[in-house]
Amino acid sequence: MTDAGLRHGRASLGLSFGVQGVAFALLVTRIPAIQDQYGISDGLLPVFLAAVPILAGAGSVATEKVVARVRPSVVLRWAQPLVLLALLGVGAGREMWHVAVALGVFGLAVGVLDASMNMLGVSLQRAYGRSIMTGIHAAYSLGGIAGATLAWAGARWELSLLASYLPVVAVLLPAALIGSRWYTEGKGPEGKEAGAGAGAGGALSFKLLLPLCLIMTFAYIGDSTVSNWSAKYLQDVLGSSEQVATVPYNVYMVTTLLGRTVGDLGVRRFGAVAVVRGGSLLAAGGFAVVAVAPGAWVGMLGFTMLGFGLCVIVPQTFAAAGRMFPGNSDAAVARLNIFNYVGFLVGSPLVGALGDAWSYRGAMLVPMVLVLATLVYARAFGPETARYGGGHERPRTADVG
Numbered sequence: 001m002t003d004a005g006l007r008h009g010r011a012s013l014g015l016s017f018g019v020q021g022v023a024f025a026l027l028v029t030r031i032p033a034i035q036d037q038y039g040i041s042d043g044l045l046p047v048f049l050a051a052v053p054i055l056a057g058a059g060s061v062a063t064e065k066v067v068a069r070v071r072p073s074v075v076l077r078w079a080q081p082l083v084l085l086a087l088l089g090v091g092a093g094r095e096m097w098h099v100a101v102a103l104g105v106f107g108l109a110v111g112v113l114d115a116s117m118n119m120l121g122v123s124l125q126r127a128y129g130r131s132i133m134t135g136i137h138a139a140y141s142l143g144g145i146a147g148a149t150l151a152w153a154g155a156r157w158e159l160s161l162l163a164s165y166l167p168v169v170a171v172l173l174p175a176a177l178i179g180s181r182w183y184t185e186g187k188g189p190e191g192k193e194a195g196a197g198a199g200a201g202g203a204l205s206f207k208l209l210l211p212l213c214l215i216m217t218f219a220y221i222g223d224s225t226v227s228n229w230s231a232k233y234l235q236d237v238l239g240s241s242e243q244v245a246t247v248p249y250n251v252y253m254v255t256t257l258l259g260r261t262v263g264d265l266g267v268r269r270f271g272a273v274a275v276v277r278g279g280s281l282l283a284a285g286g287f288a289v290v291a292v293a294p295g296a297w298v299g300m301l302g303f304t305m306l307g308f309g310l311c312v313i314v315p316q317t318f319a320a321a322g323r324m325f326p327g328n329s330d331a332a333v334a335r336l337n338i339f340n341y342v343g344f345l346v347g348s349p350l351v352g353a354l355g356d357a358w359s360y361r362g363a364m365l366v367p368m369v370l371v372l373a374t375l376v377y378a379r380a381f382g383p384e385t386a387r388y389g390g391g392h393e394r395p396r397t398a399d400v401g
Helices: 003-028 031-038 045-066 072-092 096-128 133-156 161-182 206-237 247-270 272-292 296-310 313-324 329-357 365-381
Strands: none
Touching: 003 031, 003 072, 003 096, 003 133, 003 161, 031 045, 031 096, 031 161, 045 072, 045 096, 045 329, 072 096, 072 161, 096 133, 096 313, 096 329, 133 161, 133 247, 133 313, 206 247, 206 272, 206 296, 206 313, 206 329, 206 365, 247 272, 247 296, 247 313, 272 296, 272 313, 272 365, 296 313, 313 329, 313 365, 329 365
C-alpha cells in the first residue's frame, strides 16, 4: 500500500467521522423541535430516545456478521448515506409512525456506521504503525461543533426541521459518497487486507475484551452526563443564568476537539497506558470540581477538565481492541462498540435518578468513581511501545503524514 493511498484513506475516513458528528449533533440538539413537530408527549419521549442507542447496538452486532463476508469499507460506504437520509426523514415526516420509522433506521444505521468506521480506523493505524486513532476521532468532535452550530442557527431563525436538515444533507451526502472512493483498509498480521474474511483469524475472547468494554461504558456514562446534565446543573445547582448554562457543553466539545487533535502525539511519546491514565485522572478531577463548585465559573472549569480528560479514552479503547486481537480486530471493534450505547443508555437516567433521590452534587461523584475505575484496567491498553510509541521500533510507514 502506498503512502499516498494511506493518506487519502485517512482523510476520507476523517471526513466520514466529521459527517457523522454533524448528523448526530443535528439530531440530538433539535430534540425539543422534534417533540413539538410530532406531538410526542414527555412520557413517550424517553422511549423514542432509548430506542436509538438500543437499535444502534443491534446494528453493531449485525456488522460483526456482515464484515465476515463484506469489507468494512463497503459497509461504511452505504451506511453513511442511510444515516443522512434517515435524518432527513426525521425532519420531513408528519405522523408519529413517520418519526418512529426514521429514528429506527437512524439507530440501526448509526450502529453499523460507528462499527465500520472504527474498524477502518484500527486497520489504518495498523498500516501506519503508529497512533492515529485519536486524531481521526477529532474529526467527529469538529463535526459535532459544526452540527450544534447549525442547529442553533436553525432554532434562532425558527426554521422547520426539514429546512434545517435538507441543505446539510444535500451537501454532505454527495461529499460522503465521493470521499468513500478513497476508503483504505490496512494489512492484517499475515499481510492480507482487513475486511472480508479477516474475522476468521484469531479467536476472540470476551473475557479478555471485557476490561475494554467496561472502560468504554464508563467513558460514555461520563460523556452522557455532560451532554444531558451540564446545562441543568449550572442553572439549577450553581445558580447561573440560562445563557451561561448553555456554555459548558460547547466548552466540552471544543476541549474534546483540542485534546483529540494532540492526543496521538502523547500516545507516541508516552504510550497509550500513560495517556489513558492521565485522561482518567483529569476527567475524575473534573467531576470532583463540578461536584464541589461554589459557582458557575468554577463549574465551567470542571467541565473543561472533563473535555480534555475523557476525549482520549474512547479512541484509544478501540485502538487497544485492535492490538489485542490483531487477527480478529473487526469483530472485537463491533462488540466493543456496543458498550458505547450501553454507557449512553445508563449515564443520563443514572445521574437523573441519583439527583432526584439524593442530590445532583452527589450524583456527579458516581461518574467520577467510574472514570477512576479505568485506572484499574489501564494495562489493557498495552504493551503498545514496540508497535506505536517510544521510538524503539521504526514504524513501517514512518514517512506517512
